[in-house]
Amino acid sequence: MTNPFAILGLPESLLLDPAAIESSWREHHRDNEAASAGDASDHNRARALLSDPISRLAAWLEVKAPAITPDRSIPPALMDLFAKIGPVLARTDALLARHRQATTALARALLTKDCVTAQLEVQALLQEIQPVKATFLDRFAAFEKAAEHEDFAAAAAALGPLKFLKKWEDQCRERLLALIAT
Template sequence: MDAFAELGLERRLEWSGEALRAAFREAGKTRHPDGGGTVEGFERLQQALACLIDPGARLRHWLELEGREGELRGAVGPGVMDFFSSIGPVLQEADGLLKEREGAQSQLARALLEPRIQECREKLEGIQEQLDVAREERESRFPEVERGELDGWTVARELAFFGKWSAQIRAKFAAMW
């Protein structure tokens, strides 16, 4: 499946979420079963949006469609591994605090944990902000990837790490409420 074609879009990397959702809504007018389309056709449209709305998935899809050889496994830049060294300890701290809160026998014990939990939430938010900045920086380099000036698979690997870490941070943050 060519997700760009499914949404009636030009095959390029720089698409805003707003533009992708607008293309989905437009195509959905005729592809939705209520608009004369089929269930299968609308499901393909939904899959196309899911693929393209995530910049990392969009990049991988584009690289495959363009026939650019590479793998999602492999080397990443040193800056990416620096994130791991700051994310790992905070995620471990969050796990420890969650276990402590789960084992707390009283409301007082849980209340006494709250300042440490709030501090950990703030650390998670700070790391998430740093990841967002790094992700946006990688996305800003999409034109270089399209022109063949930058290895797209390296960028895809880095975006995959950022996505994985963001999901872990969001899950820990949510569990701390």
């Protein structure tokens, strides 16, 4: 992937303002109809990558320190959270499968209570993920400072856990959306 910061003409910074990303993307999209599909795809892709802080961090590291390879194991600090998420997701999936199989309004109505409970459980998980994620995101300014001295170790170490947190968050959100649609 080519440099998304450069594609949208934005500074290579972790602390981009969402409004700046939007307005730059829109500026580049002015000639949407005229732009080649390739260019437009690049703009859209760049916006999607930069709007999410975690993929922004990944893109930033790729641009600034391409030699660093991120750690892919689950950090011990996240193990407790991981142990909680698995069972809730599995329970929710089983419930959603039962809901999908139900062919009558009554059979589905019988599952409503469980669906409401599951929704609360998943929401609680999302609320647990939030602060953990925030502790990493709050360090973006410090990562930028360290980068001035070519020190990317802390930023690279944060990427692994953040990717896990994002994955879990996405999984919880998917379940939540599916539950909303029951």
